[in-house]
Amino acid sequence: MRISQLFGKTLREDPADADTSSHRLLIKAGFINQLVSGVYSYLPLALRSLKKIETIIREEMNLAGAQEILLPTLQPEEIWKRSGRSVAFGETLFKLKDRRDRDLVLGPTHEEVITELVKGHIRSYRDLPVNLYQIQTKLRDEARPRAGLIRVREFAMKDAYSFHSTQEDLDKTYDGMVSAYQSIFSRCGLDVRAVDADSGAIGGKDSQEFILLTDTGEDEIVLCGSCDYAANMEKAQSNIERVIDDTKGGLKEVYTPGIKTIDALSKEFHVPQTKILKSVAYVADGALVLVMIRGDLDVNETKLVNYLGAQNIHIATDVELREEGLIPGFISPLGLEGVRVVGDHSVVSEVDVIVGANREDYHYTGARHGFDFTIAESIDLNRVQEGHECVECGGKLTINKGVEVGHVFKLGTKFSETFGATFLDSDGTEKPMVMGCYGIGVGRILGAAVESNHDDKGIVFPKAISPAQVIIVALNTDDATVDAAANLLYETLIGQGIEVIIDDRDESPGVKFADADLIGIPFRATISARSIKNGNTVEIKNRMDGNDQLIHLPLDDVGKIIEAVT
RNA sequence: CGGGGUGUAGCGCAGUGGGAGCGCGCCUGUUUUGGGAACAGGAGGUCGCGAGUUCGACCCUCGCCACCCCGACCA
Incomplete structure (x- = not known):
């Protein structure tokens, strides 16, 4: 990837309509472009990050035994009426008509479709369990899109649905999904907490949200300072200090x-x-x-x-x-x-x-x-407040802000009963399948990751989801020696499977350094007339360090260079 | 959906009832090159849209649209 040919320019000034950090930086660094409210185009740098996130998700889902499928975006409104969620979603549901005047919706999620699909393919307990997932664009006419990629109307989401013959079997898969999610987020380099959540109108017993803590988040999370109690504000409980008072004044x-x-x-x-x-x-x-x-x-x-x-x-x-x-x-x-x-x-x-x-x-x-x-x-009807006592250990609770990047539910039989998704059990009786569902917001991970990983100069990408590992900054590009050395390193690193971007533009050093900082690639490799003269070297800098933390490595020692940037 | 704000060049913004501007970016040329270079020349506009007032509207009036923020909402 050559910056001279890269589609998408960085901006020198902050965009006017973006006031959360991730929104501002993703626009400024040339990652995303808004078409209408809550709908974005993803430019090459953003797409690279998104693909990495998707790859991590796919690997972990496959490892956990889920199979990838792809379900339709365009769905008949009829199935939404049957599940009662046409009303429940209300205005959030995008609706349209086809040329035969049939009512369709653009899928905001896929419980209805998957239940119809599985109903037609599973007859026996011997076919269960199954766990199916997809990475698909979802459309929701949100009342108020906001904060760049954090809350949008069109977004990529990984959703998985599992079907079981017993509750116990669902519990096993649910636990497996929870640990797969923990692997996914930790591989993405993100400190995501699983918290107890309210399961809302969808019913079902257990539900957990996966939250990336960050001050600009829109969810409130209650955490205990002394144990691992963690819950969404909607669900959180606390012990309330009793008031002791002997005065008896009489009514x-x-x-x-x-x-x-x-x-x-x-x-x-x-x-x-x-x-x-x-x-x-x-x-x-x-x-x-x-x-x-x-x-x-x-x-x-x-x-x-x-x-x-x-x-x-x-x-x-x-x-x-x-x-x-x-x-x-x-x-x-x-x-x-x-x-x-x-x-x-x-x-x-x-x-x-x-x-x-x-x-x-x-x-x-x-x-x-x-x-x-x-x-x-x-x-219990009260809202937990900062300083209340933890119900588990009596420690002090804190209230924190965060972004929901994943959510898992035990759905039970709500959808399978509605759609008649039943199976023949070993005892010869017909039973509704027990279901679970598991979602991750792909774009939202990118937004939330930038929200919690940036400084005053720009994005500071976690390695695993960065568009590239290293950016070669070639100064003095009209110097043939420098130009040749930079291009040789570029080709060599690509040959070694390193993801590398080269800034080969005829720009001043200040512009290149500022853009490298803004885009947030973990390592910067600077080659200049000075570094060539200084023993034919390249300067490696870690984006997370200050500007003076430079490592000088000989250009011909590719092994050392690769070691330094991985 | 309620409240507030904004709409003028690609981006950020100023502007006045009578010549549509500034900074950045962009193009050409020359000189530059280690933290957002200098000079010279140049291109780029439905002033969100529509009506109205006026001799004349980017500016005043009315209506509409879009976007942003706060709240409500967020299976």
Whole structure:
């Protein structure tokens, strides 16, 4: 690969519309080009990285016993209606019609298609298990594409689907996929953490996300500082410190004009927020639900949705509250009738608390659970906060940002039952296949890798996914000796199977060095009039080191040069 | 979908009711060559699109579109 002929130029100035590091650098270094929102062209350097990532994925998937296939992008909407996911995906599903006015969708994922496929090919438990994967373009009309390759509408994804006769057999394959994923990410040179995840509306018991920790990530991850507990915020649990307090004031109604927030109550009464009961009203599938939670905590809406089994929830508007006779800012479970009340387990306490009075401008003080009010349904509904105690070991939890680069699910029989993907078991009975699914975002790995591997000069590629191992920077290209030496090294390294780029442009040294740093190839080999004069040498620099860390090697010792750049 | 912002040369940006500009990049030539060289000459525009106001609109008004950011959303 000669930079003089390379399609795709580096930019000298930062692109205006990119403010996350990976987005900015991938455009600036000439890797990607946006066509419309969330849709990119991949130029030669990017494609090289993507192919490397794909190769690593293929090798590990094959090793784990999965077989590669390729499924259609264009799919009949009918199968999406059958699975109920035409509605579930909603606007995210790209829809179109063919010339016969038939409804089609562009596949955002392939559970429906694969289940139909396998249904037609597997009849007996003897044919199971199978694990099929593909690397395919997926299309999702995301509400808001963002951050370059991190969240796009058209993207390459590796997805695998496994089919089993028993749950235990699924468990085995699932574990195998988890360890294959760990190999994939570690071979890519990325520090990816597996975390427990909520399995959402798709159902199924186990689910793990694979997260690359980076500050610009859009997912929140809870990690324990003392053990290996790791969970997605939606799923994370914690032990909440109990509040100990002996004061028993007795229930009193107090005039609190205009004091509607936990913060204001805390200041007014000079009490910690832990001694105030927060009332949060939701509308879940059309019905009002009051959620009670300790004042210092927030509601985890995913936990609430899962507990209620609701399709949709939203925080009740003031209008919706007044319709039910509730007074915004002064809501209370005391004396409330006809409204379902659920509580986070933090409300079950021995402590006197302040709570609304269901009356404009009044609160109660000295309210006690079990005496003045009782919340029958109390379960874990709170959002973990920084510093909470780990449920596994009692250590301190931290909240971290990250990018989801992989996700594995135990699907169970949801799809096989819907599509009639059954098999004849050894006992002669017909059973639905037990399924698992396993996804990895290929482009997203590239984006996330750059996000977590760069400095102020540019990208710093992990070796395994870099477009090349070494970039030869030839200075003084009009000097025939330099030119010949650089080209000889280029050809020799290619002959030895080293992936090498040569910057053979007639540019000033500053431009070449800056571009080499920007593109982020792990090793730079500089050949110049100076290095030739200096004992016919080449200067090797590791991209991760500072500029003064140079190794001088004789040009005729190719073995040493290869050793230095691999 | 709610809120905010931007749209002028390949990229980054300035601009005024009456001549469409600057920096970088690009082309030609000369001189340069170890951290984004210098000089000289040059090419490149539907000022997002459409209506309106005006003698005259890149500029004012209205409508539309696109893109970015925050939020909602993210099987």
